[in-house]
Amino acid sequence: MTMTHQQDLKGVFTAKDLDFKPAGKITKKDLNTGVTKAEYAVRGAIPTRADELKEELKKNPEVLPFDDIINANIGNPQQLDQKPLTFTRQVLAILEYPEILRVGHNELASLNLFSRDALERAERLLNDIGGSIGAYSHSQGVPGIRQTVADFITRRDGGEPATPEDIYLTTGASSAATSLLSLLCKDSQTGLLIPIPQYPLYTASASLFNAQVLPYYLDEESNWSTNSDEIEKVVQDALKKQIRPSVLIVINPGNPTGAVLSEETIARICLIAAKYGITIISDEVYQENIFNDVKFHSMKKVLRKLQHLYPGKFDNVQLASLHSISKGFMGECGQRGGYMEIIGFSQEIRDALFKLMSISICSVVTGQAVVDLMVKPPQPGDESYEQDHDERLKIFHEMRTRANLLYETFKELEGIECQKPQGAMYLFPRLVLPKKALCESERLGIEPDEFYCTSLLESTGICTVPGSGFGQRPGTYHVRTTFLAPGTKWIQDWKEFHQDFFSKYRN
Amino acid sequence: MTMTHQQDLKGVFTAKDLDFKPAGKITKKDLNTGVTKAEYAVRGAIPTRADELKEELKKNPEVLPFDDIINANIGNPQQLDQKPLTFTRQVLAILEYPEILRVGHNELASLNLFSRDALERAERLLNDIGGSIGAYSHSQGVPGIRQTVADFITRRDGGEPATPEDIYLTTGASSAATSLLSLLCKDSQTGLLIPIPQYPLYTASASLFNAQVLPYYLDEESNWSTNSDEIEKVVQDALKKQIRPSVLIVINPGNPTGAVLSEETIARICLIAAKYGITIISDEVYQENIFNDVKFHSMKKVLRKLQHLYPGKFDNVQLASLHSISKGFMGECGQRGGYMEIIGFSQEIRDALFKLMSISICSVVTGQAVVDLMVKPPQPGDESYEQDHDERLKIFHEMRTRANLLYETFKELEGIECQKPQGAMYLFPRLVLPKKALCESERLGIEPDEFYCTSLLESTGICTVPGSGFGQRPGTYHVRTTFLAPGTKWIQDWKEFHQDFFSKYRN
Known part of the structure; x- marks a missing residue:
């Protein structure tokens, strides 16, 4: 910068203009409390500390007891071992x-x-x-790609028709969920039924849009299953408190639990939606990540079956189901794409959603194209078919192998209890920590699972997220880890850390 | 779907389970009123009608008096003639x-x-x-790309340093603005100073986040200039009404006006921000789209100059400035990328913003890469330099030529008054409509400018947006058009339409 430039402005103000006391800066209390209260642990304190350690490793690798950070905090396959198709x-x-x-x-x-x-x-x-x-696309996404998606859904759901008019191509499932919730959260009496544990986007959105979280607890003992009686009880309790249970969020396969819902459970969820007029958001982004002899059933398919079986009883159900290119065989997180299918909504609600989506104009067009490729992979006879098929098999086998290895490792250890992996990319084992560890965490002023995860990170470089970031029954402690990191050394490191931790804190 | 599948679910419910009266569907009154009230005309009624006509052209081309829809409603260069670099x-x-x-x-x-x-x-x-x-990137964006952006800003602003820590790579400028406003809109007493006319994202966001719009009118007679006295008056009036003027939105170059702010005007805006503690959001997405002997000055550069000139007076100013890959020479709207630079905010505000941005994880990584390419194009000596330079010159010349041609055409016509294009991609001429046209629009129950734009669309296929979508002084009427569409035939068509319209409705 030269003095000449400065002088351009010198004559602009009079002494009187400049005779003011500058105002103070804004502080946290000037902000939207919905934002300041929102929590999102997947990129919270522990991952932030992991980023610092990563920088430290670059500068002074000799001072740390590990060579690398293992980012097991987020389902980000291509950051780790998964190759793009x-x-x-x-x-x-x-x-x-x-x-x-x-x-x-x-x-x-x-x-x-x-x-x-x-x-x-x-x-x-x-x-x-x-x-x-x-070029910007249509605000719902490119029509031809929406047709490909509709064809996929129709095939997936055994012939139940889907149409491009019901499809929105979105910047991933997070953006779809956020848009829907911003539309559906009317005021502070709006209740969102959220599974606990959950992916924290949902509680964060409840905070952003000033709605009430109505938690329904998943049953850890029976492999994190969903109990519709529990949901109905939460609905009735909310109604007594003048809170309107407006939206029921279902994550299937579960994040962080990996649990896959049975058709019967899904049917019971639909019944609650029909009875109380609750809109369902079904987060189905892990529908391709299914292991160990379970089967994925979409909410839409089951709803349509019920509509056929019981005419007039389920026609009022309003459903948005979400899918993403970030998970499954694509793992294209950085490309930011996904779709939502909306069914059962009246035209005025559809119009309001369209207007809302048009304010952000459209989702990224390459991400839209990846959705097309996800739902319509090469077919037998196509030149790419064999290679594509082999690549998919490799991804599937590696993920299942690691999931099972990690599960077997946890099973052997004291003070850690893990449900068998069914789907998604995560294990969510329960920590049964010794009293001495609980006391130490209390002394440090942090949650016991945060204490465990922090110790794990500082000792091994393995970055996980404490269960408190996802919600858990009071008095229970968990840790969420992905099973995406390559190799087995990190699993061995974790095992040794865990044994040392228990040696140190055993009662 | 087979009956076998249906039978799977048949035993699930008892008769008692099914003994319920299905609840009603949700209606508009169950929605967030912030969303239902928001308006976004750029993809509103007239563009929606244009989409219908486009479909009609495919089916029955002979029934319409034109062969094609000219989308002059949105700055979407690659939908029209602009080739990607x-x-x-x-x-x-x-x-x-x-x-x-x-x-x-x-x-x-x-x-x-x-x-x-x-x-x-x-x-x-x-x-x-x-x-x-x-892979997902860091929530602020890839560090190396943020460094490229910081280097660009430093060069652009005559050596005033920028740092990667102050940069966020975003899904375009719209998403940056929306995030900032969701953070800064505390409650219904929060006031947003918005230029009128404006890009309707800002009034839509005010509605979404339940804030008050504090309009400050631009001066059409002096080429849509910004008058700081007018802004200060609006601030003082708001304070009298117990509304906190929290955010001052500046669009430079202007959308829809194309006006480019002088350094003096920017300095006066900074003075208001310093005096009243108002955060500035400076939307500078058209900084490369500058024509006809004006110069772009960034808000940051002027603010830094003032901080040097008057120590202590301007240090409190909090500024977020936005840029985008959608406009300028890139025109990469569909790739969805941009950046914001945030300066002057305290650490707690920076932390809150980081947390908010981390909830949506990161912006699309290819879009981030395009930001790198935008701010660091090929240099002399690079193999691509000449071709790149030629492509840029061509884009610039074509855009300037069309802007000037459209301006000259409007100048010749009766009942239309147009300011000389300085920047951006739009002209925003004023319509001085004959009384008969006003009566006809009143009879139809629509705004006079909407009547004009609808008539233009139905007669010629040219899709524009009425001034009411951007805001205008009461009793004045405008139309916003891009000057991106190729060729000159559409300009001729518009001219003929306009002459016919006036022949029909002349008093």
Whole structure:
């Protein structure tokens, strides 16, 4: 900066203009209390400390007792070992740079970079998109991609029809959930039925939109199952307190529990929705992450079955179901894509949702394209099919192997109880901590599970999230970990840490 | 769906379970009134009607008096004529599909698809990003990209330093503005100073977050300039009414006005912020779209100058400035990227903002990469430089030519008054409509400018937005149009429509 520039402004103010006492800065009390109260532990204190340790490792690696941070705090597969599916990335490269389509086919083939079906898919998508992924799309998303999604849902749900008009392509499931809740949270008497434990986006949204959390506890002893009687009891208690139970959030497969709901449980949830007029948000982002002989049933499929079986009884149910490209075989978290399907809502609610979504114009168009690729992978006979199939199998097997290994490791240890993994990317074992550990955490002024997770991080570099970040029954303590990190050394490190921790704090 | 499937659920419910009267569906009155009241005309009634006409054109082209819809309602350059910059798309293709980097250099060079500097930039970005754009990034964005942004701001502002810690990479400027306002809108006594006319995101956000709009009118007669005395008067009036003027929104260059603020005007805005402790949000997304001998000055640069000139007087000013990849030379709307720089906020406010941003995890990583490419284009000596430079010149010239042509056309017409284009992508001419037209619109129950825009759409296929969607002085009427659509035929069509309209409704 030169003095000449400064002088440009020198004559602007008179002495009188400048005769003022500058006002104070804003403080936390000037902010929206919904925001200041919201909590989101997945990127909270422990992950923040892990980031500091990561910087420390770069500067002074010798002072820390580990060589690397293992980010087991967040389901972020491509940060760790999961490779993107080749077909997905071929198509995306062409969408970004359609000049690739203009290279002679033989020349391109000699490079062995792009399969024929990737070229074809990219051409179709560019056509659907209108020529450039750099243009805003329709606020619900590109119509052709919404058609692909509708076709997928129809197949998945055994022929129950879905239509593009009911689909919104979104910036991931988080943004879909946030938009829906901002619409549906009328005032501080609005109640959101949220499973406990839960993915903390939901309690954070309740805080942001000034609604009441109506927690319904999942049953840890029976593999974190959902009990509809428990939900109905919460509904009735809320009504007595003049709180309107407006939205019922279901996470299936569960995060952080990994529990997969049975058709019967889903049917019972639909019954509550029908009886009390509660809108269901069904977070189904882990529908591809299913292990160990369980089966995923979508809320929509079960609802449609009930509508056929019991005409007139379930027609009033309003459902939004969410899916994402961040999980499953894609693991494309950074591409930010997903969809929601909305059914049963009246036209005025649909119009209000459309207006709300149009304020943010549209979701990222490459993310929309990834949704297309997720729901319509290469088919037998396509040039990419075999490679794609092998890549998917590898992802599936590695994830299941690690899930089971971690589970078996926890099972052997004292003071840790773990349910068998069914789905998603997480284990949520219970810590039965010795009294001495509880006293130590009290002395430090932190929750016992936070104390455990902090100690684990500082000793091993393994970054997890304490159960308190997800909710748990009072007096119980848990830890959420992903099973995405490669190798087995970190599992061995955790085991040794746990044994040392118990040696130190055993009563 | 087969009957077998249905039978699975048949035994689930008892007759008693099913003995209930289904509840009613939710209606508009069950929704968040902040959402139902929000208005966003850029994708409102007239653009929705244009979508219907587009469908009609596909089915029955012969029934309409035009062949195509001209979407002049939204600044969406790549939907129209603007080509993406080649360098940008080369780098993005490699980020999506890093296998391209593993092809032998000679083989790749023979295709003439990727320049050497695109390969190098992609390698650097992949390294900064941590290997895959499919992983979530840090919630503020990739640190290396934030460093590139900080370097850009430092250069742009004549050496005034910027740091990566002050930068957030966001899903475009809309998402940055919405996040900031959700944090800063405490309650219904919070006042947002919003220029009128404005980009309707701001009044929509005021509605979403239940804050008061404190409109300050821009001076149409002096090329839509901003008068700080007018702002200060609005501040004082608000304070008298117990409304806290918390946030001052500045759009520079203006949307929809295209006005570019002088350094003096910006200095006077800073003075108000300093005096009353008002946070400034400076929407500077059109900073590259500058025509006709004006110069863009950033709010940050002027604020820093004042802080140097008058120690202690301006140190309290809190500023967030926004930029976007959607406008300027990139025009990458569908990629959804931007940044905000936050300065002057205390640590507790910074912490609250970080937590809020972490709830949505991170912005799309390819969009973050486009920010890097926007703020650090190829330099002289780089292989891409000449082509990139030519592409930019072409975009600039075409946009300026069209802006001036449209302006000259309006100038010739009766009943339309237009300020000279200075920046952005829009003209916002005033309609001085004959009484007969006012009567006709009253008869139809719509605003006169809506009547004009609807007639324009139905006659010519040109989709614009009435001034009422942006705000205007009572009794005045305007129309906002982009000058992005290619060719000159649509301008001629508009001219003819306008002459016919006046012939029909002339007093």
